[in-house]
Amino acid sequence: METVEVVPEKVAWVLVRGGRVLVTRDRGVDVFYFPGGKREPGESDAETLAREVDEELRARIDTATMVHAATFETRRDSDGSTGFRMICYTAEHTGALVASGEIAELDWFGYDDRARVSAVDRMVFDLLHASGRLP
Numbered sequence: 001m002e003t004v005e006v007v008p009e010k011v012a013w014v015l016v017r018g019g020r021v022l023v024t025r026d027r028g029v030d031v032f033y034f035p036g037g038k039r040e041p042g043e044s045d046a047e048t049l050a051r052e053v054d055e056e057l058r059a060r061i062d063t064a065t066m067v068h069a070a071t072f073e074t075r076r077d078s079d080g081s082t083g084f085r086m087i088c089y090t091a092e093h094t095g096a097l098v099a100s101g102e103i104a105e106l107d108w109f110g111y112d113d114r115a116r117v118s119a120v121d122r123m124v125f126d127l128l129h130a131s132g133r134l135p
Helices: 045-057 112-117 119-130
Strands: 009-011 020-026 066-074 082-090 103-109
Touching: 009 045, 020 119, 045 082, 045 103, 066 119, 082 119, 103 112, 112 119
Parallel strands: 009 082
Antiparallel strands: 020 103, 066 082
């Protein structure tokens, strides 16, 4: 019987405003990430993103405006197997963006801040930069 690897996934929100992108930092870490998180059993991507953004930033995602931006995978250097998948969406929201729960702070980064985010998030920064959305 063939073993199927279960790839950890994150559903992430990519919000770009004025040439800068929204990022968050969890308590106790220095690296910033895109808002979002792991899917709970039975959740769709829209349900996951709406729940996570509400928990982390106290804002409501308008799931009708969600557009898949890209999916990225990282691989472990040691064996080349898939290590992590991030499914990115753009979407409009209502409500002020306020760090809450495990989120220590939120910020708006330009491309020059790329070194301050996780490896998979750098891939998104590169895509946004190449498209001119993140100068």
